[in-house]
Amino acid sequence: MFSIRVMTLDDYDAVIELMRMTPGISLRDADSREATSRYLERNPEMSFVAQIDGALCGCVMCGHDGRRGYLQHLLVLPQYRRQGIANGLVERGLARLEALGIQKCHLDVLKTNEAAARYWQRQGWQLRTDIDRYSFIRSGNRNA
Template sequence: MHYRPMTIDDYDAAVALWQQTPGVRLRDADSREGIDRYLRRNPGLSVVAEAEGRLVGTIMGGHDGHRGFVQHLAVASSHRRLDIGTRLVRRCLEALEREGIQKTHLMLLADNETGKQFWTRLGWEPRHDIALYSFILNGSPNA
């Protein structure tokens, strides 16, 4: 398995993987332009896994200078149960820590039971003391 920073050249393969991964929802912000902007703003914090030259895993990481955020962790069904997801998370968190980030959040779809089990197994804890609110600036239902 080869792990390396994600680049915009990985976009098509990453989107194909995300579309096949239960629990990953794509939005307008996941356009090529949106992902390119994210990767440029957070260089070296998103990671891909490759097997035999094929992208089989992704995680996107970023921060606001205060807290880290991870999203789009996905592993191809053909490569699950090989510790790839755990290794992607570790590499992403190590990169965030090098940036001085000590606490990282993620958002998980409420019905993603597999995701809940995975993240809990890695030591992540659900928050019950905060609520997430969103505001859509452009009015798009898929923003």
């Protein structure tokens, strides 16, 4: 059986390793230790890790801008999938958002990640076809 607990900066190296091992997850400069520390401080007790026998097997990072919630980096190691771990992680994040009065949450999925698209749609998340996301990188660093 798995357990879920709040992610802390001490989990950083293990979480980055999980991300590196998972196709469909893209790592950016915004995933540096410094940026992750800032993110966790700004969004206390909103990101979670799942553990089995003391080892990390999944994670989700969750935050908000005061108005809408955002989920990122949901992943579960392949050998632990299909036992409700992702749903458990997402539920913890959404419950924290709800406790803050935030009912709506967004997330980005790479268009090439068809399995993730199936997962989110099956869980009732609505694919937005009415908006396009625009991004601007001030530094000129394309991996920002």
